[in-house]
Amino acid sequence: MAIVSSNREHHTDDKFDSDVSNVNYSNKLFLRLVAKGKRFKQVDFKYTIFDTCYLRNCVFDSCDFTGCHFIGVNFYGASFAGCKFDYATFERTIITSDILDNCCPGWDNLKLKFARTLRVNFQQLGDSKSANRAIKVELEATEIHLHKSWKSNESYYRKKYRGWKRVGKFFEWLKFKVLDFVWGNGENTYKLTRSVSILLIAMAIVDVLNFRDITKVSSYWDAILTMPEVFLGVSSPSVYPNWYFALIFFTRLVAIGFFMSIIIKRFNRR
Secondary structure (H helix, E strand, O other): OOOOOOOOEEEEOOEOOOOEEOOEOOOEEEEOOEEEOOEEEOOEOOOOEEEOOEEEOOEEEOOEOOOOEEEOOEOOOOEEEOOEOOOOEEEOOEOOOOHHHHOOOOOHHHHHHHHHHHHHHHHHHOOHHHHHHHHHHHHHHHHHHHHHHHHOOOHHHHHHOOOHHHHHHHHHHHHHHHHHHHHHHHOOHHHHHHHHHHHHHHHHHHHHHHHOOOOOHHHHHHHHHHHHHHHHOOOOOOOOOHHHHHHHHHHHHHHHHHHHHHHHHHHHOO
16 A cells, blocks of 8 residues: 655645635644734634744634644633534644634533643643643543443444443443542542541441341441541451451552542642
């Protein structure tokens, strides 16, 4: 199979000095392109590479950025409405996070990839607020995509995921849902706190059923007050078997590991 030229045109140090509409700029390479305060309407930029470009305060209306690659682009103050970003990627690009609200691809698998590349891009810039926003969209799209992978009757999913692949996607979705409930897939300290609270209540019930008077309300209250000390290893009731202490110790390590993971990721984004 022969390799042929894509006939990509290179434009270096060019500048837009007026508004543009209904023009085809697909499969180009724009190096150090400049445009300020210009309006681009229904412009075809498919498969174009934007490298070190300055496009400040520009308005992009219904433009097609399918397959585009943005490297070190400054979109400061730019706005996007009805634009298409399927398969687009971003590196060190200054762009508003509002793009996640009105320019996400329609397919959920493309939406999660779009949110993922923006999340990495925002992390490269140290924009933690926008990175968190992108992560939220990415997780939502991932859950929907995994759910459709095993359950949806849409032709795309049923053609791509058949037989054991469909079963595998079910367990992948189930794992995602469980981890989302436990700790928000590494993004939610509230869910982790809730999970630990549920665990402490379960430990208290086990304690009452096996070692206290189940007919007394005070037994449940005392057990609930005692369980945080047992979970943290401060207290070690002699009535507990060794295997139960080992289970508590292992669970404590996992919970601390989850908590530290969330904290480290939050600090790394800053």
